[in-house]
Amino acid sequence: MKSIRFFHRRYNFTSNQKDRSRCERSLMHSLRISTDAKPTKQFEWNEDLSDSNLVWLNGETLQLNSLSDEHKKRLLFTTAPAPLIRDHTKLQTRQRQYRKKIKTAITAEYKNGNGTAAKFLEEVLDSLGHISYSKIDLFKTMEMSRKNQRIKMLETYLDAHNQMQSRPNLNCTFIQEGIFKIPHQWKVGNDLIPLHEYVDFTVTFLTHHFPDYPIKMVIGHDDERHAQENTGAHTHYFLSAKNKITGESDLLRSQKIVVNQYIEKVGLKDKALPVDADLSVEQRKFFGEMFQKMVFEYANEHLFSKKGLIAELAPESERRSKQRQKMNQEAKLPKSEREFNFHNLMIKKKKEQLLELNYQVTNTESRLDEKNTQLNIMVGELLMLKEEQSETQQKNSILLKQVQELRAEKQTLLITLRTFNDELMNKLTIFCTKLFMALHTKDLGYQHKAMRFLDEAMNTLLELPAPVKVKAQKLISKLSPSRKEDNFRKER
Numbered sequence: 001m002k003s004i005r006f007f008h009r010r011y012n013f014t015s016n017q018k019d020r021s022r023c024e025r026s027l028m029h030s031l032r033i034s035t036d037a038k039p040t041k042q043f044e045w046n047e048d049l050s051d052s053n054l055v056w057l058n059g060e061t062l063q064l065n066s067l068s069d070e071h072k073k074r075l076l077f078t079t080a081p082a083p084l085i086r087d088h089t090k091l092q093t094r095q096r097q098y099r100k101k102i103k104t105a106i107t108a109e110y111k112n113g114n115g116t117a118a119k120f121l122e123e124v125l126d127s128l129g130h131i132s133y134s135k136i137d138l139f140k141t142m143e144m145s146r147k148n149q150r151i152k153m154l155e156t157y158l159d160a161h162n163q164m165q166s167r168p169n170l171n172c173t174f175i176q177e178g179i180f181k182i183p184h185q186w187k188v189g190n191d192l193i194p195l196h197e198y199v200d201f202t203v204t205f206l207t208h209h210f211p212d213y214p215i216k217m218v219i220g221h222d223d224e225r226h227a228q229e230n231t232g233a234h235t236h237y238f239l240s241a242k243n244k245i246t247g248e249s250d251l252l253r254s255q256k257i258v259v260n261q262y263i264e265k266v267g268l269k270d271k272a273l274p275v276d277a278d279l280s281v282e283q284r285k286f287f288g289e290m291f292q293k294m295v296f297e298y299a300n301e302h303l304f305s306k307k308g309l310i311a312e313l314a315p316e317s318e319r320r321s322k323q324r325q326k327m328n329q330e331a332k333l334p335k336s337e338r339e340f341n342f343h344n345l346m347i348k349k350k351k352e353q354l355l356e357l358n359y360q361v362t363n364t365e366s367r368l369d370e371k372n373t374q375l376n377i378m379v380g381e382l383l384m385l386k387e388e389q390s391e392t393q394q395k396n397s398i399l400l401k402q403v404q405e406l407r408a409e410k411q412t413l414l415i416t417l418r419t420f421n422d423e424l425m426n427k428l429t430i431f432c433t434k435l436f437m438a439l440h441t442k443d444l445g446y447q448h449k450a451m452r453f454l455d456e457a458m459n460t461l462l463e464l465p466a467p468v469k470v471k472a473q474k475l476i477s478k479l480s481p482s483r484k485e486d487n488f489r490k491e492r
Contacts, residue, residue: 005314114143
């Protein structure tokens with residue numbers, strides 16, 4: 001089970017002007033009523049998420065945005081303590097004056113022997129709440145002195161009394177607002193506990209513990225967060241302090257009774273709180289602790305345990321921390337002026353995002369500097385490579401030129417060689433022909449012709465290259481040794 005904190009707080013609003021104004025401001029926030037006169041309202045929630053808000057009314061859960069602005073304003077005026085009725089002070093004075101007159105009349109009627117009328121007037125003065133006007137007709141049937149004056153007196157008193165009874169005592173709680181919320185830092189998202197489950201839990205808790213007190217409405221908020229988050233869903237409930245059975249505005253008394261029942265359940269009966277007396281500072285603190293424990297126990301059983309969660313009270317050190325004390329003090333301020341509100345939460349988020357962006361920028365700049373250094377090195381290396389490439393290209397150009405020259409020279413040599421070979425073959429052909437003719441004519445016995453052909457062969461021999469000439473001479477020597485010697489002599 002994951003341990004979490006669970007926030008619950010109650011605010012009691014009486015009918016005095018200060019409380020009424022506080023209640024109206026809270027209702028404007030809860031109902032998401034924004035006016036030009038209150039531009040700060042836009043900082044209390046995220047308009048882009050307002051479609052997710054819910055409202056429970058008369059047993060039905062609706063989207064808060066489905067209500068028109070006019071409907072929301074009607075809910076505000078019917079839920080908040082009504083303004084003082086017109087001529088409230090005059091009515092108070094009139095009621096007090098005629099109460100005094102009735103007491104004087106009671107004494108006079110007893111003295112005149114009209115006990116029935118006197119006792120009837122005593123019962124009227126002792127009556128609480130609204131007094132039926134039918135009592136005037138009953139009073140008219142009784143014996144009394146100065147009857148018309150007494151009837152007029154009773155009519156005036158009942159009129160002032162009943163108008164004053166149309167609203168509770170200014171010091172009595174008129175309506176109670178409560179909040180149920182898991183703070184953001186416990187990371188319980190609306191995917192685990194949807195908003196409608198918070199609303200259902202709130203209604204169930206109130207109905208179970210305070211069934212005689214009407215739930216005016218329960219409002220579920222899921223828009224006091226960043227769009228990328230899903231935590232912070234919570235409910236506001238508005239519980240009438242007027243008992244629908246007795247008509248008495250005694251919610252706080254009933255809550256003390258319920259807490260006493262819980263105190264007895266946990267074995268602390270000797271610490272039960274006084275129900276009809278004001279609580280001391282220590283008793284109020286103990287009441288608050290027991291109420292919180294009762295809430296946590298009920299929430300764990302009916303909401304959290306099936307989600308794998310368990311709500312635990314913060315330790316004493318945490319409850320006494322400066323931050324908690326500051327939050328408790330700020331709870332008295334309008335929501336737009338609190339440090340721990342949606343607007344400041346968004347500012348904190350933006351600051352965190354800005355710090356993260358600054359870190360990323362610094363990190364990126366550092367990496368960019370490294371990349372620039374690497375780039376400069378690469379540029380230098382590239383320039384060197386370009387220089388080497390240029391030198392290589394120059395060398396290649398020279399080599400290419402040399403190759404071209406060599407190819408041209410080779411071509412020239414090939415042509416020369418081909419020409420030389422042709423001339424050599426021609427001369428060899430002549431040489432061989434002359435030599436053959438010399439040998440042939442010699443064999444035929446024509447010595448003179450043979451010598452002429454041999455001389456022509458020798459002349460051709462002189463035109464042959466040296467290596468060929470040597471071989472040709474050796475050939476002639478073998479064929480005609482005597483002629484060889486003559487030739488050598490001629491050469492000398």
